[in-house]
Amino acid sequence: MSVATLLEGKEICICAGAGGVGKTTTSAAIAVGMARRGLKVAVLTIDPARRLANSLGLPELGNEERRIELDAPGELWAMMLDAKSTFDEIVEKHAPDAGTRDAVLSNRIYKELSTAVAGSQEYMAMEKLHELHEEGGYDLLVLDTPPSRNALDFLDAPDRLSRFIDSRSLQFFLAPSRTGLKIFSRGTGLVFSVLKRVTGIDLLQDLSDFFASFGDMAQGFRERAKAVKQLLADDRTTFLLVTSPAHEAVEEAKFFRDRLEESGMPFGGVIVNRMHVEADVDDPGVPDGLDPELERKLVDNFEDFHALALRDRQNVERLTGDIGDRPLVIVPYLDDDIHDLEGIEAINDHLFATGAAAQTGAE
Amino acid sequence: MGKTTVALALGLAAARRGLRTIVCEVAHQDRFSRLMGREGVGYEETEIADNLGAISLDQQHTLEEWVTYQLPSRRLAGLLYRNGIFQHLTSAAPGIKELVTIGKIWELAQLHRKTKDARPYDFVVVDSPASGHGLGMLRAPRTFADIARVGPIRHQADRIHEFIVSNKTGVLAVALPEEMPVNETLEYSEEIAAFRGELDAVVMNALYPERFTDEEIESLNGHGGPAVRAAVTEHHRYLGQQAELERLKSGVGSVPLTCLPFLFVPELGLDEVTQLSHTLEEQLA
Numbered sequence: 001m002s003v004a005t006l007l008e009g010k011e012i013c014i015c016a017g018a019g020g021v022g023k024t025t026t027s028a029a030i031a032v033g034m035a036r037r038g039l040k041v042a043v044l045t046i047d048p049a050r051r052l053a054n055s056l057g058l059p060e061l062g063n064e065e066r067r068i069e070l071d072a073p074g075e076l077w078a079m080m081l082d083a084k085s086t087f088d089e090i091v092e093k094h095a096p097d098a099g100t101r102d103a104v105l106s107n108r109i110y111k112e113l114s115t116a117v118a119g120s121q122e123y124m125a126m127e128k129l130h131e132l133h134e135e136g137g138y139d140l141l142v143l144d145t146p147p148s149r150n151a152l153d154f155l156d157a158p159d160r161l162s163r164f165i166d167s168r169s170l171q172f173f174l175a176p177s178r179t180g181l182k183i184f185s186r187g188t189g190l191v192f193s194v195l196k197r198v199t200g201i202d203l204l205q206d207l208s209d210f211f212a213s214f215g216d217m218a219q220g221f222r223e224r225a226k227a228v229k230q231l232l233a234d235d236r237t238t239f240l241l242v243t244s245p246a247h248e249a250v251e252e253a254k255f256f257r258d259r260l261e262e263s264g265m266p267f268g269g270v271i272v273n274r275m276h277v278e279a280d281v282d283d284p285g286v287p288d289g290l291d292p293e294l295e296r297k298l299v300d301n302f303e304d305f306h307a308l309a310l311r312d313r314q315n316v317e318r319l320t321g322d323i324g325d326r327p328l329v330i331v332p333y334l335d336d337d338i339h340d341l342e343g344i345e346a347i348n349d350h351l352f353a354t355g356a357a358a359q360t361g362a363e
Numbered sequence: 364m365g366k367t368t369v370a371l372a373l374g375l376a377a378a379r380r381g382l383r384t385i386v387c388e389v390a391h392q393d394r395f396s397r398l399m400g401r402e403g404v405g406y407e408e409t410e411i412a413d414n415l416g417a418i419s420l421d422q423q424h425t426l427e428e429w430v431t432y433q434l435p436s437r438r439l440a441g442l443l444y445r446n447g448i449f450q451h452l453t454s455a456a457p458g459i460k461e462l463v464t465i466g467k468i469w470e471l472a473q474l475h476r477k478t479k480d481a482r483p484y485d486f487v488v489v490d491s492p493a494s495g496h497g498l499g500m501l502r503a504p505r506t507f508a509d510i511a512r513v514g515p516i517r518h519q520a521d522r523i524h525e526f527i528v529s530n531k532t533g534v535l536a537v538a539l540p541e542e543m544p545v546n547e548t549l550e551y552s553e554e555i556a557a558f559r560g561e562l563d564a565v566v567m568n569a570l571y572p573e574r575f576t577d578e579e580i581e582s583l584n585g586h587g588g589p590a591v592r593a594a595v596t597e598h599h600r601y602l603g604q605q606a607e608l609e610r611l612k613s614g615v616g617s618v619p620l621t622c623l624p625f626l627f628v629p630e631l632g633l634d635e636v637t638q639l640s641h642t643l644e645e646q647l648a
Contacts, residue, residue: 020364050546051546112506112509113506113510119458121457150390163454168447169452172448188448194442199514199516200515202511248394279590284589285590285591286591297575301575301594302594304627305627
């Protein structure tokens with residue numbers, strides 16, 4: 001199975017999985033491979049660790065897509081999400097007037113929240129995905145997500161934001177201190193007084209100013225959140241789970257797959273990286289006439305790798321049984337670290353089932 | 364990177380030395396149980412070995428407990444916690460999850476525990492989220508202290524932040540001997556230094572042993588077969604790993620560095636983690 005087949009007709013490919021399984025490299029490799037097949041592709045990472053630039057052999061990447069030189073019929077673009085810049089750009093773009101824009105950008109709570117990595121990352125990833133999909137003119141967006149549990153926060157982000165803005169909650173915070181409360185029931189008034197004990201009255205007032213500064217822009221956030229939620233569940237999107245053949249990573253992939261199904265998001269298939277294939281035979285086939293000491297070492301070493309190969313095969317079989325009819329693509333443990341386009345080509349022999357790998361790598 | 368394994372090994376080592384210790388995971392993954400070959404560890408503090416407790420934090424319990432500690436009665440806490448407006452706000456607000464998580468970790472480390480009937484710990488080991496999100500968690504109290512300016516949240520967030528940046532807290536980075544993980548570790552090392560001072564230790568995890576000399580590998584030239592191929596592969600990776608180890612060493616400078624071996628077993632269990640805990644204990648002591 002080639003990843004190209006999996007991605008036919010897709011506009012968004014989201015790579016998810018546990019930490020340390022090669023998600024970033026796989027995302028970069030998929031983007032390169034699809035650009036080679038003539039598409040205009042952008043790969044973006046929302047993981048705050050800066051590995052994507054690394055895997056493309058670049059010193060750095062920023063919040064704007066950057067074209068990567070590639071001798072290919074398509075185009076390859078890459079970017080790394082910067083939550084703060086994205087947030088600022090959105091405010092600048094959607095503020096109805098300069099007064100609103102300045103009020104938000106200079107709000108103290110806005111400055112703190114937009115700079116803090118924790119949490120705002122997911123909302124901005126959502127916004128960026130929306131923007132690139134609507135306006136970028138790309139055939140395919142490849143998204144590299146943070147390790148699973150944090151990636152789930154990304155999937156939930158549209159709902160969490162919409163719920164807050166949709167419900168009475170936002171109204172509550174817009175008018176906390178005085179007259180506004182009259183529109184709420186006595187129960188809500190009680191909640192307000194309890195909340196005040198937790199936060200202090202000043203924080204509630206500051207929050208009120210913060211939400212008020214957004215004015216009508218809040219509805220825009222809600223609409224884009226809803227659009228992204230639909231997009232994530234759409235046929236044009238596919239989630240590829242990236243895993244290593246280690247037990248824990250496989251379990252994490254299964255967990256994530258279940259979560260995708262629960263939330264009605266399209267699960268495309270699994271990519272298993274770093275498969276130990278070098279000793280997946282029973283006979284070590286030690287050559288004759290070697291020094292006995294070296295022969296012993298060869299056998300010991302072979303047996304160690306053989307055990308890993310067996311484990312990997314068993315874990316992958318378990319995974320295959322579990323994912324039903326969805327495809328599974330295997331990339332062997334390659335000898336060299338992947339840190340440039342050349343290394344990515346070696347991976348793509350397997351991901352896109354080209355060359356010699358077509359016979360051995362993709363079953 | 365093997366953070367969970369290293370966290371558990373560190374916990375075992377501390378417990379053996381007589382420190383009452385707890386290992387704490389933050390994303391409700393229950394990985395410690397599997398490594399220990401036992402039943403699930405949840406939000407209850409659970410004894411998993413002599414002197415060693417474990418807890419698995421999840422957002423729901425952590426937030427509920429946090430609210431309870433802020434208010435004089437359970438009734439008031441329940442009123443707030445079950446309120447829709449409060450739930451919508453806390454699930455939508457960036458960083459709340461990180462704040463209550465680090466708050467709970469702080470609580471575990473206090474001499475006078477807020478948790479009813481809970482005993483104090485001498486040592487709390489946290490299996491933190493990956494580098495970027497892990498830093499986000501450590502920074503959350505500072506962020507919320509600045510957001511709140513004054514009042515109870517400010518007061519509490521300040522205390523937690525001071526604890527994190529004090530010498531009562533140590534940060535240990537776990538790396539793997541490959542290019543990208545080493546880059547990530549070096550980057551993390553810089554960011555943590557800017558935030559709270561140098562890393563306290565770095566662990567290079569899963570290093571292959573030196574099995575063959577260059578001469579032995581050369582002497583295999585012209586031979587084929589699975590065992591020879593496996594030997595050549597092993598040696599090649601070994602050399603690559605050593606180069607990454609050197610790069611990490613020079614990158615982290617004076618930060619103490621400990622190496623752990625790659626263990627050629629299908630799956631790590633209690634025996635292997637215990638073995639690693641002895642290595643850590645010898646090297647970090």
